[in-house]
Amino acid sequence: MRKNSVSPLVPLGALSMTDRVENILRAYFAENKFKPGDALPNETDIAAQLNVSRNVVREALSRLRMLGMIEARPRRGMIIAQPDLLAGLEKVLNPLILSVGDLKDIFDMRLMQEMGMAEFLFARKTKKQMEELKLLVESQSDPHLPTKAEEIAFHGKLYEMTGNETFTRFQTLLMPVFDHVFSEYFDKGTKVDIPDPVIHRDLVEVLEKGTADDFRKAMYTHLLPYYKSGHITPRGKDQAS
Amino acid sequence: MRKNSVSPLVPLGALSMTDRVENILRAYFAENKFKPGDALPNETDIAAQLNVSRNVVREALSRLRMLGMIEARPRRGMIIAQPDLLAGLEKVLNPLILSVGDLKDIFDMRLMQEMGMAEFLFARKTKKQMEELKLLVESQSDPHLPTKAEEIAFHGKLYEMTGNETFTRFQTLLMPVFDHVFSEYFDKGTKVDIPDPVIHRDLVEVLEKGTADDFRKAMYTHLLPYYKSGHITPRGKDQAS
Numbered sequence: 001m002r003k004n005s006v007s008p009l010v011p012l013g014a015l016s017m018t019d020r021v022e023n024i025l026r027a028y029f030a031e032n033k034f035k036p037g038d039a040l041p042n043e044t045d046i047a048a049q050l051n052v053s054r055n056v057v058r059e060a061l062s063r064l065r066m067l068g069m070i071e072a073r074p075r076r077g078m079i080i081a082q083p084d085l086l087a088g089l090e091k092v093l094n095p096l097i098l099s100v101g102d103l104k105d106i107f108d109m110r111l112m113q114e115m116g117m118a119e120f121l122f123a124r125k126t127k128k129q130m131e132e133l134k135l136l137v138e139s140q141s142d143p144h145l146p147t148k149a150e151e152i153a154f155h156g157k158l159y160e161m162t163g164n165e166t167f168t169r170f171q172t173l174l175m176p177v178f179d180h181v182f183s184e185y186f187d188k189g190t191k192v193d194i195p196d197p198v199i200h201r202d203l204v205e206v207l208e209k210g211t212a213d214d215f216r217k218a219m220y221t222h223l224l225p226y227y228k229s230g231h232i233t234p235r236g237k238d239q240a241s
Numbered sequence: 242m243r244k245n246s247v248s249p250l251v252p253l254g255a256l257s258m259t260d261r262v263e264n265i266l267r268a269y270f271a272e273n274k275f276k277p278g279d280a281l282p283n284e285t286d287i288a289a290q291l292n293v294s295r296n297v298v299r300e301a302l303s304r305l306r307m308l309g310m311i312e313a314r315p316r317r318g319m320i321i322a323q324p325d326l327l328a329g330l331e332k333v334l335n336p337l338i339l340s341v342g343d344l345k346d347i348f349d350m351r352l353m354q355e356m357g358m359a360e361f362l363f364a365r366k367t368k369k370q371m372e373e374l375k376l377l378v379e380s381q382s383d384p385h386l387p388t389k390a391e392e393i394a395f396h397g398k399l400y401e402m403t404g405n406e407t408f409t410r411f412q413t414l415l416m417p418v419f420d421h422v423f424s425e426y427f428d429k430g431t432k433v434d435i436p437d438p439v440i441h442r443d444l445v446e447v448l449e450k451g452t453a454d455d456f457r458k459a460m461y462t463h464l465l466p467y468y469k470s471g472h473i474t475p476r477g478k479d480q481a482s
C-alpha cells in the first residue's frame with residue numbers, strides 16, 4: 001500500500017493485540033530513557049502488568065528482537081540492544097511485492113544520493129581508497145561497458161569513501177532494486193544518446209583533481225541515461241513547467 | 242552494534258528457531274514469486290512442513306505482519322501484502338538506543354539528500370506547491386530565525402515537491418534525529434559565521450527563477466552551518482587531503 005509522507009494514524013480497531021503491546025513496549029523504552037544494556041522486565045511480568053497473554057508478549061518481543069532492539073543474554077534475560085537501522089528495510093526489499101510507486105521512489109532515491117554524496121567524498125577520501133578505486137577501473141575489461149559486478153564494485157567503493165556505513169549499506173541495498181526498476185518500468189528500447197559520456201575513469205580523475213561540484217556535474221552526466229529515460233518527469237497533473 | 246556495509250553473514254548458531262523460520266518464509270515467497278494477494282499456507286501446515294512448533298511459526302508470521310509483508314483477511318487466512326518500506330526503520334529511530342556512529346550517519350544522510358533532490362524538485366514542482374511554499378515563508382515571524390516547526394514545514398514542503406513519497410517520509414523521519422545529533426554531538430558554542438547566508442526566501446526565489454544547479458548551491462550555503470560544524474571532517478587516519 002502507498003503510504004503518505006507522514007506515517008498514518010492507524011485506527012485502534014485495526015491494531016492486533018500484538019501490535020498494541022509492541023507499541024507500548026517501544027514507547028515505554030523511550031519514555032523511561034532505556035539504554036543499550038538495560039534489563040527488561042521478564043515476559044511473565046510484562047504479561048501480568050499489561051493484562052495480556054504470554055503468547056502476545058512473546059510475539060511482540062520477537063518483533064523487537066528481529067529489529068535488534070532487544071537481545072537475550074544468558075542468565076541476564078532480555079536487555080536493550082543497539083538496533084540494526086536497516087534490518088526492516090532489508091527484509092522487505094522484494095521487488096515482486098513492493099508497489100510500483102515504492103520501487104520508482106527507490107530508483108529516484110539512489111540517483112539523489114549519488115548526487116548528494118560529493119561533499120562527503122571529498123572531505124573523507126583517503127589515498128589508499130583512491131588507489132583501490134583506480135585498480136577497480138583498470139581491471140574493467142571494457143571501460144565503456146562495465147559488467148554489473150564491475151558497476152557495483154565501483155559505485156560501492158565510492159559509497160565506502162563517504163565514510164558513512166549506513167549510507168553505504170543503504171545504497172548497496174538499493175542497487176538491485178534500481179536495476180529491476182530500470183529494466184522493468186523504463187523503456188530500454190529508447191537508447192539515450194549522450195554526446196560526451198562520462199565513464200568511471202573520468203569520475204576518478206575528477207575525484208583526484210576537481211572539486212565536489214565538478215564531481216557532481218560529472219556524476220550527473222554519468223547517470224544521464226537514467227535521468228533521461230523518462231522517469232524524471234512530472235508525476236502530478238498541475239505541473240509548473 | 243555498528244554494521245558493515247554489507248549485512249554480515251550471521252553464524253547459524255546465533256539464529257533462533259524463529260529467525261530461521263522467518264528467513265525461510267521470506268526466501269520461500271521470493272523463490273515462488275509470491276505477489277500481493279496470494280494466499281499463504283496456514284500456520285499448522287507451515288509448522289508441520291518445517292517440523293517446528295506452532296508458536297515458532299506464529300512468532301515468525303507476527304514479524305512479517307509487523308513489516309506489512311503479510312496480512313490476515315477475514316475468511317481468507319493470511320495473504321501476501323505490499324509491505325511498508327520504512328516501517329522497520331521508523332520503529333528503531335530512538336536516539337537513546339542507536340549508536341553514535343549510526344546517528345552521525347543519519348545526520349550526514351539528511352544533508353546528502355537535501356543536495357541530491359534538486360533535479361527532482363525542478364522536474365516535478367507544481368504551481369500550486371510553489372504558492373504553498375511562498376505562503377509558508379511569508380508566515381514566518383522571523384525569516385532569519387525560523388522556529389523548529391517552521392523549518393520542518395518548509396523543508397517538508399520541498400521534500401513533497403520531489404514527488405517522491407518514500408523520500409519525503411524518509412527525510413521527515415530523519416529530521417528529529419538530525420536535530421538531536423546537532424545539539425548533542427556538535428559544538429553548538431562554535432557559532433559559524435556565514436558572510437552571505439541563504440534563507441528560505443532566497444531558496445524559493447532560486448526555485449522559481451534558477452536551475453537545479455543554482456538551487457543546489459543555494460541549499461549548500463543554507464546548510465553551511467551544519468557542514469561547517471566540524472562533522473564533515475575526515476573519519477579515517479590516512480586521509481588524502
